[in-house]
Amino acid sequence: MAIRGIKLKFFKHCIYLVIYSLFRCCQLVFWWLTGVQSHLKSCRNGENYESSAQLLKVWFHSSGRIINFSLRHHFMSTHVNFVHPNYALQKHITLMTVTDKEAIFSIQGECDDVLNVRKWPFLNVGHPTTAKHLLIMPISSMIKLGEELGDPKAKVIWIYHTARCGSTAMSQVFNSLPDVVSISEPNCLFSLDMAFKEKYFEKRKVHGLLLMNISKSIKMPSGCW
Template identity: 25%
Template sequence: MAIRPLDTTKLLLAHATAKGIFIFLRLILCILQTLSWKIFGIQNAIEKNKDPKSKPVAQALKVLTWSKFCFLLPPSLRDFIYVHDEYIDPEYVIQNDHVLLFFLDPHQDVAVFGEGMQGQRLWHSDCDSDITLSLFKNSRRLIVMPMDEFHKVCARLPDPDKPLVIMGNTARCGSTLLTQIFECTNKVVSYSEPLPLNDLAVLYHDKGPCSQVNQLTRSLIRIYSRPLKSMPEPEGYLIKPVGPSLVCAEPIRKLYPNTTVFYLYRNLENVTKSMYKLSYVLPTTRLVYILCRLSGNLVESVFANNGYPTEGANRTVDNDYCCGIFIAAISANVYKKMRADGNDVHGLLYDDLVQRKESGVRAILNASRLPGSLVQSAMTAFTRDSQRNSIVSREAFSKIKPLEYTEDDKLKSNQLLVELGFPTIDEPCRLEGTLEF
């Protein structure tokens, strides 16, 4: 199948043009801001805290506007135009429910929080089904503090005393529905793809078990399980990392042994059809489709840099159907590797869940050590679009033409799957360790 040159040009050019205009405006405003900060004696949080006589502070920045080329790319302070608002006590971020950890910036050695409106639950799907998108859309202020101060704040928080669940997934496999099964209980705080877990996964991958990894693990789990006024007595906590970052579950389980780990996957043909539509929304997904046609070495490098196992990844494909199957299979290798390494992780097949909803929900909650009394409220998740407030909502996807493919495309995909150790498209795919219900 063709690379879709017209669609690709329109998608990439539109996003690149918008980002280019934003960068130009930000450059001008940054020059003016640097001058004004010097005139009025304003310092960033790191410089402010260097003064030994100064009480530790965080810096609140009022967001004027923002722009992101693609939401799959890591967020940065460079994505925002902002002005200094005030210096605040770092404790502010754990005392207010409408403040949520946004991202970590290892280059500036800071932790950045997003602050929404009073009463707003930025982690809830009423804001967006993805936490990063929610924080981009709803953050009125950014609160920036040095990483050492972030760890000090988290050290004053307790460890979670309720069940902790980590849920990995392949892309476009129904993981948002599963997240909202937990959320709809109104008793489980559910975080969908918080990006700081990517930093933990990368650090663990690079350094293995060490004090630095333990410190970051403890701080992240404590900040995500912190006491909330909006949910004073939760029954548990669900954290869904981005697909390849599931490796973060290993250091988490070392510190919190009772953590339950799931991996959700789906019929690979449905995954590739959905991923094709995603490539009309997210530029980096489209670039991956193009890259998979050009160079096996580059493909392998991209997968390696994103934390995926790379066995069998050095190859090219010549059609969009096969490309989606290829990406889904490599993603599932994260789960297979974790199982091979002896990690206790339960597989979940999305197709099982939608066929046997109530028994599936009951089995998942039971494996998570959550009360069976939550089953009926959890079933509400099946009655609504789990991505209703997102750029990938059911309504948005319905406007995108479906993937077209030939029998030859399917034949090539089957050959690829066999080489990667998976059953063919028309055979049932049930990975070892999948939960039965």
């Protein structure tokens, strides 16, 4: 039964990818005609930092994917405008995925709390489900923003490898404590770890990325940066 479910998910995702490929081709042509693509290219080259973050409206996301990481092509989205990278510092915006080329933020509705561990015990499930918009910026912009934020002033505690041993309950207990934010399975850290193992980043760049990951994914309370 489990194998059948996996096959069905894979089949649904394959259909989605075919539709997305056609949509993406049309989108790239439109972006080329309207100048969006040229601006994106300049941002990837380290230019136009103040407008290097792209805001996208999400119309649909693939729920049939098997891998955990939420990437750009898992969302059917359209361009809204370009904004400053510090747009990502708003309360209802959380870091979703980091690749070797870009950082992807999930923007939830103001009433959606993706860090509510009782409703969303795993962040990698809550992110794609609640995303109303995406904010995507080049990795160079994220590194610069992370360095501008500096080290978080709040204490950060890492709990590693507690799968299948009550980690969900433990996360909920920690989250019930005052002035504590507990999250489970933040994919932005997993994807950064994979990119580091593939040697996409130098140690200096990883430090800046970790600052941004901690500040945004762990969502420090106001005044803790």
